[in-house]
């Protein structure tokens with residue numbers, strides 16, 4: 329069993345990240361598995377080495393030890409920015425499947441299409457650039473336009489550990505989606521599948537805002553002939569107004585939290601909010617391993633964050 333924590337080094341960790349890391353870590357430790365730290369720095373503008381170093385420091389301070397990965401491991405191969413060749417390899421395979429095609433739409437064109445927008449702001453791609461007949465014979469790699477992956481108009485099914493049976497029709501939820509942008513940047517969906525498969529990840533635990541992504545990723549796994557990991561999506565922590573915790577809220581940043589609380593107090597508060605313990609008593613992550621089970625975590629989209 330192998331799980332992972334895959335933060336973007338775009339700022340200091342905050343309460344929501346600690347909660348996500350704790351649940352993934354507990355699931356791995358309970359199963360006697362390995363926990364991997366992967367640095368998701370695909371966005372060079374927002375990613376900074378100093379942030380990655382602080383994430384490592386914060387995890388250590390919290391008592392969430394990892395067995396593999398981190399900024400320096402294997403000459404930086406646990407950083408997505410160093411994994412271009414693996415993504416290119418996967419893209420070639422996807423092109424060979426005949427299910428990809430070039431998209432020349434501008435952002436404005438995509439936003440202006442008649443296809444419905446999802447409530448969370450996602451836009452369903454209209455299929456404007458989709459070839460008349462699929463499979464296509466698209467094989468260009470060094471392109472000046474985006475590459476999209478055709479999605480069938482049928483349900484993709486998987487069983488989530490927390491949310492149980494899921495049926496997602498990608499044609500309705502997102503339409504044909506991007507694998508690589510026109511500027512050469514890799515899409516999250518492709519990079520995550522390639523990395524999780526290459527690193528032997530068997531459990532992907534993360535916030536339930538990524539449930540639709542799990543269907544997209546399952547679809548990519550199936551085309552590449554790779555084994556899909558078990559997905560465990562958990563409710564997002566929200567503030568008193570029901571809003572998702574944000575990096576902008578400085579009081580929930582580790583920078584602030586570490587001056588105000590001990591790591592044991594913080595872990596206790598989070599474990600209580602996650603329904604793992606009945607009272608917010610200070611504790612070490614390792615004290616929670618025996619108490620933790622995915623059964624503790626309610627299958628709701630949000631949980632009240634501890635009032636810190």
Ligand SMILES: [Zn+2]
Pocket residue numbers: 430431432433455456457458
């Ligand atoms: Zn297009």
